[in-house]
Structures are given as C-alpha cells and as structure tokens.
Amino acid sequence: MTVTLAHLPAPSRAVVLACGGFLDQWAALGTPLSVRALRAAGAGGGHLRDWLAEAVAVPAGPGKLTVTARTRPGAYEPGDTVAAIDVDLDLPWPAVSSGPGPVVLGDLPLDPCGMVIGDAAALDSWVGFLPAARSVDGLADLRLDGRGEEEARARYSAQPLPVARGRLLHGWLDLPVAVAYERAAEINEWAVGRGHSAHLAFVDPHSHHHLGVRAGRRDPYGAGVIEVAGSAVVCVGWPPGEVRRFAAGRAFGQVFPVTLEDVEGRAALRWSVPPAAGSIV
Known part of the structure; x- marks a missing residue:
C-alpha cells in the first residue's frame, strides 16, 4: 500500500534524506549540512557522510514536494511498517539526468533514531538529543516509566501520553x-522512599528529535511532521522490533539503496528497505 506522509517546501531548492541521530552535528564536523547539500544537489544529487552523520541530498523544484511511503507487514511486530520512501522532486526527469533511470546515489543505514526528510537550509537548525537535549520552545514532556509507575500515576494524576506502537505511557x-524538572525531582524522591525505581520520572525537553518522535507516535506508520526553521519536516521511525533488525548498521553492511527514479517523466528520490529474510513483502 502507498500512503502520503506530507507535502514539503524546499525553498533552498535542495531536499535532504538524513539519518536523525547525528543530524545536528554537521557544522561541528566542519561544514553545515546546507552547504554540503547544495553542492551535492547542484551536481544532480549525492551521498554525504562525515563520521557517523549521513544523508543524501538532491535538487528540488519550486513547489511543494509530495512524500509518500510504500508499506508492508512488519517482520517482527504486528502492523505495517515503512518499506520505501519516495519524494516527488517537482522536477522533470531531464532536469536531473540525461539518461534513463534509475540513478544510484549511494545507500543509507536505517537510523534507530529515525530518518528525517526536509529542506537542506531548514535542517541546519535541527536540534537533536546530543550532547544534551535543549528545548526549542521552552517546553518539555514528563513521562513515567519503571517500577512503581502505576502507583505514581494514580498519586500524581498522570495523563495518558501518545501511544508508542501499542505501549501506553503516562x-x-x-x-x-x-x-x-521540579515535578520529576519530586516524583523520583517519592519513588525512592517507596522502594520503586530511582529514576521513575523522565524529562524530555522539546528538541526537534523528541517532537518528531512524538509526532510519529500518532501515526500508524511512525511518521510525523514537525516545523523546523519555518519549514515542514518529515520524521519517520520504525517500531522497536524492526529497529533491532537493523541495529548493526553500516559496519555490517546493513545499508539500503537510494536512487533517483523516473516516475512518468518526473524525478523522484527513492529509498528502499527490503523485508527480512523469509518475510512477505
């Protein structure tokens, strides 16, 4: 099945598909992501890698880009999961290649922290969770997780949080x-006195990473849309059982092809994640 995830602007005329874990580290590694991405897009698209940060950048047209996903049954958990991501680049095929498609741009590992799709310049403003998360709006979420959770949520009147692939948190x-942070400290002090988990309450500042994960919890395929530097950005996650399948990453060859495709005369970016051995596509 094919589902539409979002319609994204790309005012810089370059769109990026990036691993989310080190997305905010490009500038610290030497050059901002937008500089690298615009250079790659100007050459027709390419793979970017610096230490553990990875992305693919391609040129984009002036209109909004339609992001779709093809899905399949999950290999290790119930429900469907994302099998491929396509981005219509709002460009005719001859604008990206003089030959027939597909054009192989490289490959990417599936990042356990999620994958991010958005405008190259906007993603320079991405706030992740390393070295320590900071809030982009002065707000944070507080969750209970650990021994004593049921007693704590009754005592403190905790509310249900967005469902994370079937697991209900409060x-x-x-x-x-x-x-x-004050409420978390109070709850954790109470928890220690009751013999519960010492760290029962956790604070999640509103980094872009956290907001993207939170948005994905409301979607059956783990995809959510947030705003970064005034532009819509898609964040795509996978359920824990699926993520464990890909945990070895690039070091063990768990990387998947990224291509430019000719789709009825229009250029599209495609990233395909194959099914597990023996599973049904």
Missing part, C-alpha cells in the same frame, strides 16, 4: 521546562 505534555 505523564504530562507541554510543561514549562523548569516545572517538568
């Missing part, structure tokens, strides 16, 4: 950061 959304 806590609070959109608290001022200071309030979230």
Whole structure:
C-alpha cells in the first residue's frame, strides 16, 4: 500500500534524506549540512557522510514536494511498517539526468533514531538529543516509566501520553521546562522512599528529535511532521522490533539503496528497505 506522509517546501531548492541521530552535528564536523547539500544537489544529487552523520541530498523544484511511503507487514511486530520512501522532486526527469533511470546515489543505514526528510537550509537548525537535549520552545514532556509507575500515576494524576506502537505511557505534555524538572525531582524522591525505581520520572525537553518522535507516535506508520526553521519536516521511525533488525548498521553492511527514479517523466528520490529474510513483502 502507498500512503502520503506530507507535502514539503524546499525553498533552498535542495531536499535532504538524513539519518536523525547525528543530524545536528554537521557544522561541528566542519561544514553545515546546507552547504554540503547544495553542492551535492547542484551536481544532480549525492551521498554525504562525515563520521557517523549521513544523508543524501538532491535538487528540488519550486513547489511543494509530495512524500509518500510504500508499506508492508512488519517482520517482527504486528502492523505495517515503512518499506520505501519516495519524494516527488517537482522536477522533470531531464532536469536531473540525461539518461534513463534509475540513478544510484549511494545507500543509507536505517537510523534507530529515525530518518528525517526536509529542506537542506531548514535542517541546519535541527536540534537533536546530543550532547544534551535543549528545548526549542521552552517546553518539555514528563513521562513515567519503571517500577512503581502505576502507583505514581494514580498519586500524581498522570495523563495518558501518545501511544508508542501499542505501549501506553503516562505523564504530562507541554510543561514549562523548569516545572517538568521540579515535578520529576519530586516524583523520583517519592519513588525512592517507596522502594520503586530511582529514576521513575523522565524529562524530555522539546528538541526537534523528541517532537518528531512524538509526532510519529500518532501515526500508524511512525511518521510525523514537525516545523523546523519555518519549514515542514518529515520524521519517520520504525517500531522497536524492526529497529533491532537493523541495529548493526553500516559496519555490517546493513545499508539500503537510494536512487533517483523516473516516475512518468518526473524525478523522484527513492529509498528502499527490503523485508527480512523469509518475510512477505
């Protein structure tokens, strides 16, 4: 089945498909992502890699780009999962290649932290969780997770949080950061006194990474749309059982092809993740 995930702007005229874990580290590694991406897009597209940061950048047209996903049954968990991501680049095929498709741009590992698709310049503003998450809006979420959770949520009137692939958590959304840390400290002190987990309450500042994960929890395929530097960005995650299948990453050859495709005369970026051995596509 094919589902539409988003319609994205690309004002820089370059769109990026990136591994989310080190997305905010490009500038620290030497050159901002947008500089590298625009250079690659100007050459028709290419793979970018610096230490553990990886991405593919391609040229984009002036209109909004339609991002779709092809899905299949999950190999290790119930429900469907993303099998391929396509981005219509709003360009005619001759604008990206003088020959027939597909054009192989390289490959990417599936990042356990999720994959991110968006405008190259906007993603220079991405705030991740390393070295320490910071809030982009002054807010944070507080979740309860560990021994004593049921007693804590009754005592403190915790609310249900967005479902994470069938697992129901409780806590609070959109608290001022200071309030979230104060409440977490109070709950954890109470938990220790009751013999529960010492770290029962966890604070998640509103980094872009956290907001992307949170948005994906509301989607049956783990895909959510957030705003970064005024532009819509798609964040795609996989359920834990599927992620464990890909945990070895590039070091063990678990990388998947990224291509430019000719789709009825229009250029599209495609990243395909194959099914596990013995599973049904």
